[in-house]
Amino acid sequence: MKALAATADPMLVEFVDLAEPTPAADEALVKVEAFSVNRGEIFALTGVYGTPAASGRVMGQDIVGRVRAVAADGSGPAMGTRVVAHPEGGGWAELVAVPTSKLAVVPDAVATITAAALPLAGLTALRLLRRVDELSGTRILLTGASGGVGHYLVELAAAAGASVTAVSASRDRGLRLAELGAAAVVRDVAEAVGVFDVVLESVGGTVFSAALTRLRPGGKVLWFGQASLEPITLDFFRLFSATPFTLEHFPHWVSTTTDGEDLRALVDSVAADTLHPEIGRIEDWAETRTVLTDLNNRLIRGNAVLTIEMK
Ligand SMILES: NC(=O)c1ccc[n+]([C@@H]2O[C@H](COP(=O)([O-])OP(=O)(O)OC[C@H]3O[C@@H](n4cnc5c(N)ncnc54)[C@H](OP(=O)(O)O)[C@@H]3O)[C@@H](O)[C@H]2O)c1
Incomplete structure (x- = not known):
């Protein structure tokens, strides 16, 4: 499968060919259709948290796609279901293994690109306001x-x-x-x-x-x-x-609710027309490097979403 990986040069990402992920028993395999990028991923690429991301590391925490293989333990939605998910990395790729506790079904009323803008930014806002x-x-x-x-x-x-x-x-x-x-x-x-x-x-x-x-x-x-x-x-x-x-x-990952539960609340709010993601940039994922640079330079309003051509 194709994925976008960190290189020795911070901020640069390049396409690599990788073996398909092998899901754990509680993970669904998701065929990614769109993902969003965040300032935190720029921090990881450039070494703000310590050292820059190692060459070959695939980042990406915000994805939307369809279930290609159901979790072996029977949890999670059926094959072909459209889901939004918050994996811990690996999302800038054609296929991602995601714990079923970290995904939610996307209602028909919500566009794939809209749902892709939700995970990290939406979870952060939702949980911050609970404080x-x-x-x-x-x-x-x-x-x-x-x-x-x-x-x-x-x-x-x-x-x-x-x-x-x-x-x-x-x-x-x-x-x-x-x-x-x-x-x-x-x-x-x-x-x-x-x-x-x-x-x-x-x-x-x-x-x-x-x-x-x-x-x-x-x-x-x-x-x-x-x-x-x-x-x-x-x-x-x-x-x-x-x-x-x-x-x-405030770290967003400290929560009494699961990512799946909160993603469901977010995506349902979008379906109910009460939450309106602001998407300042939509590009093919080949443009990820440019989009990351623009995000870093404060040129993007709201979220940026990258799409992966559906085959
Ligand atoms: N604690 C957590 O768990 C958690 C989770 C997610 C995100 N975050 C943090 O939350 C913040 C917002 O995240 P985001 O994804 O919304 O980021 P973003 O889209 O990049 O927005 C960051 C905002 O900060 C403003 N800003 C002001 N001074 C800046 C400067 N010197 N350099 C860069 N930006 C500057 C920019 O607004 P203007 O240019 O319009 O002033 C920009 O809109 C970030 O700091 C991110 O790291 C924290």
């Missing part, structure tokens, strides 16, 4: 809002009654956020009006510090990323006189 005690009437400041996660956060939080101020450096990439329910879209934290009960922060560096000054006494910061790659600085003495606040670290 907010009460959404209705809550004032939220969201940084890094124009990416895949940000669009889902805005729509889900606004639908639950939160008032979201979204920060995007680019007017164009911020446009859709207002349509999805943001109460305000600003270019910089300094432009945000008022104080906030909750800050959702994923940019890091000075953006984190600026957002912290806008938190109400006793408010909560949910810290879920560092897109700028700039570490944050917390000076205890500068905060000494402030009312205590809560800072929570």
Whole structure:
């Protein structure tokens, strides 16, 4: 089968021929039709988490395709069923083995490309908002809002009654956020009006510090990323006189629900016309390298989806 693998040159991916995966007993074999790419995969390719991805490693956590072989333990959907899944890597390939607990059936009403935009960004947004005690009437400041996660956060939080101020450096990439329910879209934290009960922060560096000054006494910061790659600085003495606040670290994979359960909730919301993935780029998977570069350079609004020609 064909797959896109990391090379010795970070950010470059190239087609390789690999043996078909051998699924474990609880895994279905899925023939991939589309996948999306994420900033986290750029981090893995370029070594932000440690060393750059080894040559030959196949990444990819967001796929949609059809079940080619049913899991041997009988779990999961029947042969030919269209599914959306969140495998732990290996998704930039024609075939992927996925635990059946990490996939959900895609309803007919949902297009393959739309479903492909859901997994990592959608799961992150859904689970992040569960960490907010009460959404209705809550004032939220969201940084890094124009990416895949940000669009889902805005729509889900606004639908639950939160008032979201979204920060995007680019007017164009911020446009859709207002349509999805943001109460305000600003270019910089300094432009945000008022104080906030909750800050959702994923940019890091000075953006984190600026957002912290806008938190109400006793408010909560949910810290879920560092897109700028700039570490944050917390000076205890500068905060000494402030009312205590809560800072929570958020990794999306810590959840009491399975990926399959949450993917089902997401895809059902799309089918019910209450969740609208923002897909800023759709390309053939031969263009993955270019799309990753554009994502890295903050040129894509929402998610980017790559399609694999169906044979
Ligand atoms: N904790 C978790 O489990 C988890 C899971 C998934 C994602 N994440 C993190 O969540 C964040 C959003 O993910 P995503 O997939 O939505 O990413 P994305 O599509 O790349 O969006 C990142 C956003 O950050 C903003 N940004 C501001 N300053 C930046 C800078 N110096 N460099 C790059 N981007 C900058 C960009 O908005 P503007 O350019 O419009 O300002 C961009 O829209 C990322 O930091 C990602 O690593 C965390």
